[in-house]
Amino acid sequence: MYFSHTPAEREAMLRTIGVKSLEDLFQAVPAAHRFPDLRLPPALTEMEALSEMQEYALANESIQELSSFLGAGAYHHYIPAAVDSLLRRGEFYTAYTPYQPEISQGTLQSIFDYQSLVVALTGMEVSNASHYDGATAIAEAVTMAHANFRGKRARVVLSPAVHPHYRQVLHTYNHGTPIEVVGEDLDLTAGPEALIPLIDPQTALVIVQYPDFFGRIYDLTHLAQAAHAAGALLAVSVNPTALGLLKTPGEFGADIVTGEGQPLGIPLSFGGPYLGLFATRKEYVRKMAGRLVGETVDNRGQRAYVLTLTAREQHIRREKATSNICTNQGLMALAATIYMSLLGKHGLRQVAELCYHKAHYAAQKITALPGYALWSNAPFFHEFVVRCPLPVDEINEHLLEYDILGGYDLGQDYPQLENHMLIAVTEMNSKEEIDRLADALAVLSYEEEASYE
Amino acid sequence: MSEPLLCELSVPGRVGFRFPEVDVPQAPLPEGMLRQELPLPELYEVDVVRHYTRLSQLNHGIDIGFYPLGSCTMKYNPKVNEEVARLPGFAHVHPLQPEETVQGSLALMYQLQEWLKEIGGFAGVTLQPAAGAQGELTGVLIIRAYHEANGQSQRNKILIPDSAHGTNPATSAMSGMRVVEIKSDGRGNVDLEALRAECDESLAGLMLTNPNTLGLFDENVEEVVRLVHAAGGLVYGDGANLNALLGIVRPGDLGIDVLHYNLHKTFSTPHGGGGPGSGPVGVAEKLVDFLPGPLVDIIEPGDDEEPPLYGFVYPKKSIGRVKAFHGHFGMMARAYTYMRMHGKEGMRMISEYAVLNANYLRARLRDVYHVPYDRICMHEFVAEGRWPDIPDIQALDIAKRLMDFGFHPPTNYFPLIVHDALMIEPTETESLQNLDAFADAMIKIAEEARSNPELLKTAPHNTPVGRVDEVKAAKELVLCCGFRSTDLSSK
Numbered sequence: 004m005y006f007s008h009t010p011a012e013r014e015a016m017l018r019t020i021g022v023k024s025l026e027d028l029f030q031a032v033p034a035a036h037r038f039p040d041l042r043l044p045p046a047l048t049e050m051e052a053l054s055e056m057q058e059y060a061l062a063n064e065s066i067q068e069l070s071s072f073l074g075a076g077a078y079h080h081y082i083p084a085a086v087d088s089l090l091r092r093g094e095f096y097t098a099y100t101p102y103q104p105e106i107s108q109g110t111l112q113s114i115f116d117y118q119s120l121v122v123a124l125t126g127m128e129v130s131n132a133s134h135y136d137g138a139t140a141i142a143e144a145v146t147m148a149h150a151n152f153r154g155k156r157a158r159v160v161l162s163p164a165v166h167p168h169y170r171q172v173l174h175t176y177n178h179g180t181p182i183e184v185v186g187e188d189l190d191l192t193a194g195p196e197a198l199i200p201l202i203d204p205q206t207a208l209v210i211v212q213y214p215d216f217f218g219r220i221y222d223l224t225h226l227a228q229a230a231h232a233a234g235a236l237l238a239v240s241v242n243p244t245a246l247g248l249l250k251t252p253g254e255f256g257a258d259i260v261t262g263e264g265q266p267l268g269i270p271l272s273f274g275g276p277y278l279g280l281f282a283t284r285k286e287y288v289r290k291m292a293g294r295l296v297g298e299t300v301d302n303r304g305q306r307a308y309v310l311t312l313t314a315r316e317q318h319i320r321r322e323k324a325t326s327n328i329c330t331n332q333g334l335m336a337l338a339a340t341i342y343m344s345l346l347g348k349h350g351l352r353q354v355a356e357l358c359y360h361k362a363h364y365a366a367q368k369i370t371a372l373p374g375y376a377l378w379s380n381a382p383f384f385h386e387f388v389v390r391c392p393l394p395v396d397e398i399n400e401h402l403l404e405y406d407i408l409g410g411y412d413l414g415q416d417y418p419q420l421e422n423h424m425l426i427a428v429t430e431m432n433s434k435e436e437i438d439r440l441a442d443a444l445a446v447l448s449y450e451e452e453a454s455y456e
Numbered sequence: 457m458s459e460p461l462l463c464e465l466s467v468p469g470r471v472g473f474r475f476p477e478v479d480v481p482q483a484p485l486p487e488g489m490l491r492q493e494l495p496l497p498e499l500y501e502v503d504v505v506r507h508y509t510r511l512s513q514l515n516h517g518i519d520i521g522f523y524p525l526g527s528c529t530m531k532y533n534p535k536v537n538e539e540v541a542r543l544p545g546f547a548h549v550h551p552l553q554p555e556e557t558v559q560g561s562l563a564l565m566y567q568l569q570e571w572l573k574e575i576g577g578f579a580g581v582t583l584q585p586a587a588g589a590q591g592e593l594t595g596v597l598i599i600r601a602y603h604e605a606n607g608q609s610q611r612n613k614i615l616i617p618d619s620a621h622g623t624n625p626a627t628s629a630m631s632g633m634r635v636v637e638i639k640s641d642g643r644g645n646v647d648l649e650a651l652r653a654e655c656d657e658s659l660a661g662l663m664l665t666n667p668n669t670l671g672l673f674d675e676n677v678e679e680v681v682r683l684v685h686a687a688g689g690l691v692y693g694d695g696a697n698l699n700a701l702l703g704i705v706r707p708g709d710l711g712i713d714v715l716h717y718n719l720h721k722t723f724s725t726p727h728g729g730g731g732p733g734s735g736p737v738g739v740a741e742k743l744v745d746f747l748p749g750p751l752v753d754i755i756e757p758g759d760d761e762e763p764p765l766y767g768f769v770y771p772k773k774s775i776g777r778v779k780a781f782h783g784h785f786g787m788m789a790r791a792y793t794y795m796r797m798h799g800k801e802g803m804r805m806i807s808e809y810a811v812l813n814a815n816y817l818r819a820r821l822r823d824v825y826h827v828p829y830d831r832i833c834m835h836e837f838v839a840e841g842r843w844p845d846i847p848d849i850q851a852l853d854i855a856k857r858l859m860d861f862g863f864h865p866p867t868n869y870f871p872l873i874v875h876d877a878l879m880i881e882p883t884e885t886e887s888l889q890n891l892d893a894f895a896d897a898m899i900k901i902a903e904e905a906r907s908n909p910e911l912l913k914t915a916p917h918n919t920p921v922g923r924v925d926e927v928k929a930a931k932e933l934v935l936c937c938g939f940r941s942t943d944l945s946s947k
């Protein structure tokens with residue numbers, strides 16, 4: 004507990020207020036419901052609480068103890084020590100939204116750095132200060148595109164190769180709005196150009212993922228052209244690590260880039276907090292949701308930073324705001340900023356290449372095993388789909404005995420991909436680990452064969 | 457000040473961080489798909505550490521001093537929480553691992569759901585929403601789904617008191633609802649007449665903040681709830697102000713149907729310079745089936761030897777997901793630790809002291825600053841930052857001058873129903889000495905406002921930057937700085 008009042012201080016304060024007891028402060032609360040007897044355990048000291056939390060943590064199997072090949076939207080990367088060391092500065096993490104610029108320049112300038120880095124990475128022109136995650140960033144892109152056409156275009160063409168959770172969130176957000184979503188039932192093996200016939204004059208937004216949920220990378224130039232020819236916008240949800248190596252959505256002609264920023268120095272933490280990236284072109288800046296930091300000067304003539312274009316936001320515009328977002332992912336954006344600052348141009352390229360080469364090595368090793376084959380011939384980045392000879396959960400159970408965390412079971416989201424596993428490889432997977440994965444799979448095939456005989 | 461920007465610090469050719477060399481045979485890179493430029497900074501670790509350390513020193517935070525930012529509950533963020541969230545068993549767990557490998561996380565989430573249910577008086581809780589505003593969206597979508605399931609999809613009107621936070625109307629509009637504002641009465645309560653007039657068959661619900669943004673507990677809350685229910689509507693509770701109610705009253709007991717909690721306010725998880733937050737939502741029995749999925753539940757009960765087996769379940773009529781994965785687990789671990797360290801007795805003390813501290817400041821300031829709804833307040837109160845005899849001075853001037861005394865200003869110009877509002881929320885973690893120092897500064901500023909108004913008008917004076925030109929920022933729109941792009945091949 005973090006209270007300071009001594010009994011004498013408490014009495015003095017009550018006297019100043021003019022009441023006799025703490026109870027007297029709660030007369031406005033209906034008496035019948037006042038002071039409920041809460042069924043909560045008694046308080047623990049810090050020492051006891053920490054040991055209880057350690058027990059919980061030990062009941063998990065962390066990927067520090069396992070070799071992980073699980074990705075599907077959350078990736079295991081190395082986080083340089085300096086990232087967390089800086090994040091733990093109380094000046095950063097115990098501040099709130101920088102509404103008072105004179106005592107928040109640290110947060111404001113860091114956000115400006117963040118916006119600059121995201122713009123450079125994505126090839127776009129403006130970035131906001133963050134969304135909750137990769138999923139809500141896409142949902143907000145839909146709202147923005149819909150508003151951009153003043154509600155006159157209600158069709159959204161959505162690739163089935165966008166992360167299933169992102170698509171689910173998009174549907175949740177759009178329930179009760181006129182937005183109509185098409186495209187999710189397209190053939191999964193087709194590339195993004197299969198979306199083109201669905202783009203019509205009612206289309207506000209076309210959404211793809213890059214690399215897509217299956218790890219594949221496609222040139223999006225034709226898709227962007229087709230969207231623009233119909234007057235629609237193109238949104239691309241990215242994995243930022245891949246942009247250390249690959250062409251930017253900006254080069255293809257994308258209008259909005261969203262993405263999950265977790266790979267940029269944010270621990271897996273069982274799914275959050277992560278970071279929603281959102282960047283777009285200048286002409287849409289007033290339609291964009293979220294906080295935005297701009298450069299200006301103070302009354303002493305010094306360069307300074309401040310939240311700007313706030314007339315888009317809920318605290319000014321209320322029901323006419325571009326979004327209801329208020330608290331965003333500030334500290335996670337700072338983590339990504341520090342990560343990108345440290346890695347910089349050379350480090351980000353290097354980590355992207357490591358992921359790429361190791362994933363390709365893994366794919367080659369695994370598909371050399373009997374019964375395993377690559378599902379797609381398309382180029383891929385650091386994740387790929389293999390058709391397996393057995394149900395994925397059986398394989399994963401077996402791998403766990405070798406302290407290996409297997410890939411994602413795609414049959415959960417795509418019935419047509421039963422027995423297909425999505426495997427992610429990053430710089431954290433050594434050659435030896437990849438070899439062990441292939442060996443463990445080989446043992447399984449061998450056991451399987453033996454049991455048939 | 458003038459700390460250079462990253463782009464100004466960057467030196468072409470400088471290499472900071474190195475990864476190990478590739479240990480596998482290299483695959484050919486995908487032709488035609490490679491970017492030709494990667495215009496990111498080129499720095500080394502010392503540059504980066506000093507840059508962000510120096511930037512941090514330009515900030516005010518709770519660790520530095522008093523931060524009475526109304527509606528935000530800027531209480532102390534315990535250091536042990538940070539240790540807990542970083543335990544390897546929590547920080548390095550993938551959200552899609554098999555459930556049997558994440559029993560620790562699931563058990564923690566289950567217990568947190570249970571405690572939040574108990575504290576709020578609800579039958580079900582989802583931990584998925586990312587922040588208060590997303591909790592609101594979740595709640596309003598649940599209200600909509602409930603009416604639709606009852607064949608009442610014409611119910612599309614949401615009532616919002618004029619004292620409400622901007623996220624309430626913004627959320628309702630996002631959910632395709634029609635927003636109607638309800639005024640407050642002379643005591644700061646929801647005006648019952650105005651409410652009655654809007655209770656019809658198009659009513660979906662009311663979004664109520666209680667205590668409201670004046671820091672006042674609505675004296676008619678039971679009547680408000682009764683009226684909305686009688687008209688077939690549901691009551692949404694904005695739990696931003698729950699810090700006043702822990703162990704004092706359970707919103708569910710008052711008839712609130714849906715409520716969001718803010719783990720980043722009430723339960724001490726840090727505000728992070730703007731986030732991340734966490735906005736779990738609690739619901740009454742009749743709404744449990746509509747919660748977003750997945751929720752954590754006990755799949756197989758435990759016994760003397762074995763703990764229960766936890767797993768994810770999907771509510772029957774779920775509105776769907778509102779977020780990828782399972783919400784902000786890192787925030788849940790912090791909030792759990794905080795709750796565990798307070799327990800039953802401590803929970804009530806949090807609110808008692810939060811309310812004590814707010815009333816103490818109110819009592820010390822009410823003769824100097826007009827408090828328009830001057831009665832016993834809850835965890836915060838709203839004063840006017842203006843005086844009739846010196847019309848030139850505004851809330852903004854007082855706020856800026858406070859910085860010179862080392863305090864973060866109160867929330868200002870909100871709620872909208874008070875002129876030049878200064879919304880003061882001290883929280884329970886401030887000592888009497890801190891409260892007194894703040895009150896003294898406020899009183900001194902009121903004197904200065906008369907003796908030397910220029911001092912306020914030109915404030916702040918002791919901060920890294922002075923008043924900034926917001927108009928220039930919006931007009932010229934400089935939103936990023938470009939990095940020198942040297943050819944990648946030059947590496």
Ligand SMILES: Cc1ncc(COP(=O)(O)O)c(C=O)c1O
Nearest residue numbers: 329330527587588589621696733
């Ligand atoms: C009364 C009230 N409601 C809702 C919110 C929105 O919560 P969040 O910022 O966590 O989205 C706030 C935020 O400060 C608030 O004060």
